[in-house]
Amino acid sequence: MKKCLAIISVAMLIVILTACSSDDAPSNNASGDWEPEKAIEMVAPAGAGGGWDTTARMATKVFNEAGIIEEDIGVVNKPGGGGAVGWAYVAGFDGSNHNLFVASPPIILVPLNGQSEYGYDDFTPLANVIADYGAFAVRADAPWDSLNDLFEDMKEDPESIAVVGTSSPGSMDHIQFVQIAKAAGVDVTKIKYVTDPDGVGLTQLLNGSVEVFSTGVAETVEQVKAGTIKVLGITAEERLTGETLKDFPTAIEQGIDASFVNWRGFFGPPNMDEAAIAYYEKKFKELSDSEEFGAIRDQYGWDEMYMDSAEYKAFLDEQYETIGALLDELGLGQ
Amino acid sequence: MGSIEGILSGFQVALSLEGILFVLIGVLVGTFIGMLPGLGPISAIAVMIPITFGMDPAPALVMMAGVYYGAIFGGSTSSILLNAPGVSGTVATAFDGYPMAQQGKAGKALAIAAISSFVGGTVSVILLMLFAPMLSSVAISFDPPAYFALMFLGLTAITSLSEGSTIKALISAVIGFMVVTIGIDPQTGTQRFTFGNVNLLEGLDFLVIALGLFALAEVCTLIINRKDLYFENKRKIGSLKITKDEFKEMRGPMTRQSFLGFLLGVLPGAGATIASFIGYITEKRISKNPEEFGRGSIKGLAAPETANNAATSGAFVPLLSLGIPGSGTTAVMLGAFLVLNVQPGPLLMTDRPEIFWGIIASMYIGNVFLLILNLPLIPYISKILKIPRPLLISLVIMFSIIGVYAISFNTFDLYMLLLFGVVGFLMRLFSFPAPPFILAFILGGMMEQAFRQSLTISNGNYMIFVESPIAISLLIVGFLSFLFPIVGHYRRKRKGIQ
Amino acid sequence: MFKTLNQRISLVLLVLAIVYLVLAYQLPSFAYTVIDADVVPKGLGFILISLSIGLFFAKDSDTEEQKARRKIPKKDIGTLLAVFGFVFLFIFFLEILGFIVTTAIFIFGCSWFLGYKKPVTNALVSILFPLFMYIMFTKFLQINLPQGILPF
Numbered sequence: 001m002k003k004c005l006a007i008i009s010v011a012m013l014i015v016i017l018t019a020c021s022s023d024d025a026p027s028n029n030a031s032g033d034w035e036p037e038k039a040i041e042m043v044a045p046a047g048a049g050g051g052w053d054t055t056a057r058m059a060t061k062v063f064n065e066a067g068i069i070e071e072d073i074g075v076v077n078k079p080g081g082g083g084a085v086g087w088a089y090v091a092g093f094d095g096s097n098h099n100l101f102v103a104s105p106p107i108i109l110v111p112l113n114g115q116s117e118y119g120y121d122d123f124t125p126l127a128n129v130i131a132d133y134g135a136f137a138v139r140a141d142a143p144w145d146s147l148n149d150l151f152e153d154m155k156e157d158p159e160s161i162a163v164v165g166t167s168s169p170g171s172m173d174h175i176q177f178v179q180i181a182k183a184a185g186v187d188v189t190k191i192k193y194v195t196d197p198d199g200v201g202l203t204q205l206l207n208g209s210v211e212v213f214s215t216g217v218a219e220t221v222e223q224v225k226a227g228t229i230k231v232l233g234i235t236a237e238e239r240l241t242g243e244t245l246k247d248f249p250t251a252i253e254q255g256i257d258a259s260f261v262n263w264r265g266f267f268g269p270p271n272m273d274e275a276a277i278a279y280y281e282k283k284f285k286e287l288s289d290s291e292e293f294g295a296i297r298d299q300y301g302w303d304e305m306y307m308d309s310a311e312y313k314a315f316l317d318e319q320y321e322t323i324g325a326l327l328d329e330l331g332l333g334q
Numbered sequence: 335m336g337s338i339e340g341i342l343s344g345f346q347v348a349l350s351l352e353g354i355l356f357v358l359i360g361v362l363v364g365t366f367i368g369m370l371p372g373l374g375p376i377s378a379i380a381v382m383i384p385i386t387f388g389m390d391p392a393p394a395l396v397m398m399a400g401v402y403y404g405a406i407f408g409g410s411t412s413s414i415l416l417n418a419p420g421v422s423g424t425v426a427t428a429f430d431g432y433p434m435a436q437q438g439k440a441g442k443a444l445a446i447a448a449i450s451s452f453v454g455g456t457v458s459v460i461l462l463m464l465f466a467p468m469l470s471s472v473a474i475s476f477d478p479p480a481y482f483a484l485m486f487l488g489l490t491a492i493t494s495l496s497e498g499s500t501i502k503a504l505i506s507a508v509i510g511f512m513v514v515t516i517g518i519d520p521q522t523g524t525q526r527f528t529f530g531n532v533n534l535l536e537g538l539d540f541l542v543i544a545l546g547l548f549a550l551a552e553v554c555t556l557i558i559n560r561k562d563l564y565f566e567n568k569r570k571i572g573s574l575k576i577t578k579d580e581f582k583e584m585r586g587p588m589t590r591q592s593f594l595g596f597l598l599g600v601l602p603g604a605g606a607t608i609a610s611f612i613g614y615i616t617e618k619r620i621s622k623n624p625e626e627f628g629r630g631s632i633k634g635l636a637a638p639e640t641a642n643n644a645a646t647s648g649a650f651v652p653l654l655s656l657g658i659p660g661s662g663t664t665a666v667m668l669g670a671f672l673v674l675n676v677q678p679g680p681l682l683m684t685d686r687p688e689i690f691w692g693i694i695a696s697m698y699i700g701n702v703f704l705l706i707l708n709l710p711l712i713p714y715i716s717k718i719l720k721i722p723r724p725l726l727i728s729l730v731i732m733f734s735i736i737g738v739y740a741i742s743f744n745t746f747d748l749y750m751l752l753l754f755g756v757v758g759f760l761m762r763l764f765s766f767p768a769p770p771f772i773l774a775f776i777l778g779g780m781m782e783q784a785f786r787q788s789l790t791i792s793n794g795n796y797m798i799f800v801e802s803p804i805a806i807s808l809l810i811v812g813f814l815s816f817l818f819p820i821v822g823h824y825r826r827k828r829k830g831i832q
Numbered sequence: 833m834f835k836t837l838n839q840r841i842s843l844v845l846l847v848l849a850i851v852y853l854v855l856a857y858q859l860p861s862f863a864y865t866v867i868d869a870d871v872v873p874k875g876l877g878f879i880l881i882s883l884s885i886g887l888f889f890a891k892d893s894d895t896e897e898q899k900a901r902r903k904i905p906k907k908d909i910g911t912l913l914a915v916f917g918f919v920f921l922f923i924f925f926l927e928i929l930g931f932i933v934t935t936a937i938f939i940f941g942c943s944w945f946l947g948y949k950k951p952v953t954n955a956l957v958s959i960l961f962p963l964f965m966y967i968m969f970t971k972f973l974q975i976n977l978p979q980g981i982l983p984f
Contacts, residue, residue: 047741048380054669057384076976078743081535082518085744088532113523115535162791168523169864193864194478194787197520198780200602202658209477209791218672222657222679299675331863332523367973381973499893501886505845508880512852515873522862524869527855557915558908560946724946725957728939731919736965739926740975748923752916759912764841765898786867794866 034275036098039072043101045086047079054300055264056102059129062292068283082106082171084116091118093269097276100126104264105172108320112327113170120320124272125312127284128265130297131305134176134235135217135248139205140227147233147254150212151184158190162210164201169193170332176235176260177214179326180251183258188330205229216262217245218301235260240303263305265312281308340683341463344691347392348699353692357700360397364404365704369412369715370733373740374421375405375663383670391674392689396696398670402663403455403646403697406606407704410447410639415440415718416730418549420737422540423606423642425772426614428548430627430634437630438570440716445574446632447639448708450588454640455701457592458599458647463694467683470655473600478787479799481603483808485781488608488773490816491615495769497628506766510774513538521786533746542747543775545734546754547761547768553730554759560723571716574709580632587617587637595641599648602660606642606649607776613641619815647697654678654690838887845884853877911946918942930980935962 044056053075060073078086083106093099103120111119136147144150154161165173174193182188194210205213206228213220213229217236221244223229233251237259240246251258266284268277287293288306297304307315327333347353367378378401386394409424414431427447434443476484489507496503516527517537528534576584591613598609617637618627627634652658657679659665671678676689683690721729738751761768792798800806856873904912922938939958948954969975 048377048666053380054383061384061387074976075974076743079536080742080744081532084532084535115518115523115525116532159793168518168520169862170523189864191864192790192793194790195520195783196787197783198603198661200658200660202656203474203602203652204477204787206474206656207477209787222677222681226680228680300672373973377973377975381975384974498895498898499890501883501890505880505883505887508876508883509848512873512876512880515876519869521867522865522869524859524862526859526869526873527852553915554912557912557946558904722943722948724943724948725939725954727915727946728942728958729961731915731922731942732935732939732962735919735922735926736969736977739977740969743976745923745927748926749920752919752923755919756916763902764837765894765901782872785872786865789866 034097034273034279036069036071036279038098039074040069040098040100042073042075043086043090043099044075044077045079045083045089045101045103047077051264052083052102052104053077055130058296059102059266059287059293062287062290062296063283066287066290066292068286068290081115082110084110084118087116087118087123090267090269091122095271095273096269097273099269100266100280101268102264103267105175105262105319105323107267108316108323109171109175112320112324112333120267120316122270124268124270124277125309125316126266126268126272126277126280127288127309128263128305128307128312128315129284129288129293130264130302132262132264132302133217133240134173134260134262135215135220135231136177136180136233137205137213137215137220137223137229137231138211139208140230142211142230144232145230146249147180147184147251147256150232151181151186151256154181154186154191158187158192161212162192162194163212163214164194164196164204164210165214166196166201168195168197170327170330172262173214175323175326176262177212178330179260179322180233180235180256180258182326182329183251184256188326217248221245221301236303242301245301261305263315264302265307277309337467337683337687340687341691341695343688344693344695347688347692348396348695352393353396353696354699356393356397357400357696358703360400361404361407361700361703362707364401364406365408365708367401368405368408368420370420370737373405373737374409374423375402376666377740378402378405379663379666379670383666383673386670387673389674391676391686392692394674395671395676395689395693398667399650399693399696400700402667403643403700404704406642406646407448407451407455407708410451411444411715412733414443414447414635415716416549416733417552418730418734418737419544420541421606422544422776423610423645424638425544425548425607426610426638426769427635427642429614429638429769430629430631431639432552433628434630434632434635435716435719439572439630440719441571441574441712442576442580443630443635444712444716445576445709446580446584446635448705448712449576450584450591450636450639451643452701452705453588454592454595454643455647455704456698457589458596458644459694459697459701461593461596462647462650462697463691466651466655466694469600469651470680472597473602473652473656473658473660475804476601476603477802477805478784478791479802479805480808482781482784482788482799483805483812484601484604484608485777485784487808487812487815488612488615488777489781490812491611492770492773493816494615494618494624495767495773497767498765502764502766503770506761506768507770507774507778510543510771511778513543513771514775514779515782520783521790531746533744537779538750539738539741539747540776541738541741542750543754544772545737546751547758547771549730549734550751550755551758551762551768553727553755555762556723556727556730560727571713571719574712583632584636587613587633588640590616591637591640592644595644596648598641599645600651601648602652602658603780604645605661605663606645609645609648610638610642611773611776613637650693654682654693656680657682836892838890838892842884842888845880845887849877849880849884852880914945915942918945927978928980930982931977932962932966932982933980935965 042056044053046052056075063069078089090101107120110116167173178188204210231248234248367373409421410427413419413424413428414435417428417432419425431443492507518535595609598604614637617633618624649664652660653664659668738747788798859870925934936958969977
């Protein structure tokens with residue numbers, strides 16, 4: 001026992017020493033009226049390893065390593081309720097200037113589905129940073145070559161075509177498909193949607209259990225290259241750039257006037273100070289423009305999509321309207 | 335590039351100084367994190383991702399793979415010593431590992447776990463190397479009806495996990511199944527039994543249940559017996575040596591479960607947990623003396639430990655050759671690939687053979703490292719049992735709390751942990767077995783989802799379950815395995831009378 | 833009527849099953865699915881009802897060893913309740929006082945209460961252990977634990 005203790009104490013001493021040496025004193029740079037006075041907490045309202053967690057960890061990494069923000073930024077995971085637990089947690093920091101969180105369309109969808117008492121308008125939108133898009137894929141040997149082919153068949157015989165996604169009805173994978181299908185004139189109440197929460201939707205597509213896979217653009221690239229699936233359409237406004245990606249037709253160019261952005265940005269708690277908002281806007285712009293973050297964006301296949309606080313707010317209001325109407329039509333809104 | 339050259343280039347990566355070094359770092363970090371209760375491969379990989387950013391992809395991924403199987407390897411320690419499984423894949427390890435440790439054979443139990451893990455890991459890597467490209471079609475062959483049938487087959491094991499009363503085992507399982515229905519239903523988005531509480535929307539985490547029913551319930555027993563001299567004697571660690579006879583006993587389960595575990599690992603969504611349970615159950619079923627299981631049986635420990643490690647290698651098949659993450663852990667692993675600008679998928683083997691084969695080749699070395707690192711450490715690690723009982727009790731409680739907090743960051747889950755501790759203790763008092771509860775909790779949710787997915791796809795036609803050859807054969811095996819113990823029981827009874 | 837233990841347990845389970853079923857019948861219906869969210873829970877509720885009725889009439893199959901487990905001295909029940917109380921307080925104060933302080937107090941207090949009477953070793957373990965865990969989690973693994981009242 002004694003020996004054990006001795007080893008532990010030595011180990012701890014080393015740990016403490018190394019930990020202390022990395023603590024730098026915050027330096028002052030005269031870039032604005034407000035500066036963080038202590039470490040900033042960045043909440044990822046999900047567990048480790050997901051999209052929110054990755055975005056949060058990558059952003060904080062660039063913030064600190066590129067010296068954009070000198071203060072320490074710690075990522076805190078608050079998983080649960082598809083985000084609801086994390087939002088309730090951040091809402092508790094009313095007026096704080098040192099608490100941020102990463103958000104994307106679920107902050108509009110989850111409250112609309114009646115699963116969170118807090119929605120986007122309870123928080124302070126700071127800046128949007130990236131955009132990602134949805135893709136609709138079918139097997140390479142499927143009879144459809146365009147979204148219109150697919151939607152024609154869906155209008156005639158909705159029972160024969162099943163769509164699979166990772167999230168439940170009323171959330172992203174479902175809504176992005178419904179939004180495009182609706183614009184093409186499909187009766188959205190007849191769409192056969194299957195949820196595969198274990199993330200094996202692609203398997204179900206490849207083995208022929210389902211006909212269509214509604215997912216993110218990045219998830220389809222390798223399979224398209226290998227010739228196992230084809231992407232009938234993506235939800236972006238314009239064609240994307242990059243190898244393979246540039247070959248994916250948008251819904252708009254196929255004459256279906258609809259798009260869906262999987263945006264990702266950062267929010268603060270309710271009632272954040274104006275000066276702090278201005279500070280973060282500026283810092284997120286620097287982040288978005290930095291080479292390091294650009295490299296990360298390319299790696300994950302994300303698009304750049306910067307919006308400042310005011311633009312972001314207007315964008316969110318519009319999204320809320322559109323999606324709210326769609327959910328009402330499906331009878332899912334609450 | 336032909337595949338032989340590919341394999342050679344893989345070994346070149348794995349056997350380079352850099353490769354060996356990173357495998358070593360990976361398995362070290364992996365076992366260490368895996369040993370901590372509550373931290374499994376997901377957290378281990380997730381915390382390593384930012385560190386690998388910007389590194390050369392081949393050594394970085396070799397390291398990440400090491401973290402992954404290292405964490406599974408290390409996960410058995412807390413199951414065996416403290417009855418506190420930190421990852422779902424090691425719950426079945428506690429069934430016989432903990433009783434064995436309590437009989438004063440902790441050293442032997444850990445050694446058996448290490449060796450079975452090594453065998454499971456190594457045999458499955460050989461299978462991976464030989465069949466990875468071919469197995470990708472197996473990986474996608476399971477449609478929802480087949481998954482339903484597989485989960486059904488797993489659940490039929492409930493009766494064989496009972497300790498006496500079958501009806502109590504069934505009740506325990508039904509309640510476990512009920513608990514997993516709490517939360518948002520993925521197929522409809524309906525909130526079930528959440529009472530409007532946001533903390534219940536995603537349902538209860540597996541770890542809350544496992545640590546409550548196993549670790550905290552055991553703490554209660556320890557508290558009651560803390561002054562019992564009989565218990566003091568159980569603090570012996572015993573020798574590490576495995577005798578020839580014991581090794582003979584391990585051989586069967588190790589061989590069978592290396593193959594079975596690997597195959598189950600290949601199926602996306604099945605993974606180490608299901609492999610370890612099915613491994614445990616099959617060995618109990620075919621054993622000549624099934625009554626030993628649950629009381630420190632060598633076979634009962636070797637089987638799940640071989641199977642979960644074999645399944646871990648198996649999970650690399652869909653990940654590497656299809657780019658399909660079959661589980662939460664491999665999904666995070668996929669994230670690790672993306673950070674390094676490597677996209678796993680059907681083209682990985684031809685485009686980046688040194689990465690594809692490098693990872694596989696490094697697993698041989700990684701498994702050897704794990705064995706060499708772990709065996710000499712066993713006497714030190716098992717000293718945990720020498721800690722005076724009152725202090726050990728406090729530490730186990732603390733570990734359970736950290737374990738749950740580190741995944742949920744929420745005190746609500748801790749109160750739930752406490753609640754399930756009480757439930758677990760009451761279940762023990764009234765002889766309701768905990769394993770069927772946890773088995774139904776793990777398999778029940780997936781079974782319900784697969785059942786409903788199937789029927790949505792078939793527009794409500796139940797024939798979908800008999801049309802698929804995989805589904806129907808698994809269902810038949812399931813029914814037989816349900817009936818087999820009952821018939822066996824009946825026959826034994828008749829023999830007794832005659 | 834409710835003489836045997838099995839009969840009493842079966843009544844508790846019956847109540848549980850009925851509550852669960854009542855809740856299952858209140859689940860809202862969803863228009864676009866073949867098997868709705870309430871089907872499986874309803875099935876489970878009825879299975880539990882029939883199993884608890886089965887248990888009501890089942891013979892007591894417990895072995896002597898299992899029966900012996902139930903004989904807990906009154907004093908130990910008090911100890912158990914006290915430890916559960918400690919754990920409850922531990923959880924309650926965890927995010928208020930922070931991980932290190934709460935855990936240190938818990939380990940020291942709980943071990944002392946359960947009869948560990950070496951104050952020096954106990955104090956050392958209960959301070960060093962949480963400190964070690966805290967630093968490892970927050971500094972190396974980048975997993976945040978509640979900081980609480982301490983400045984780091």
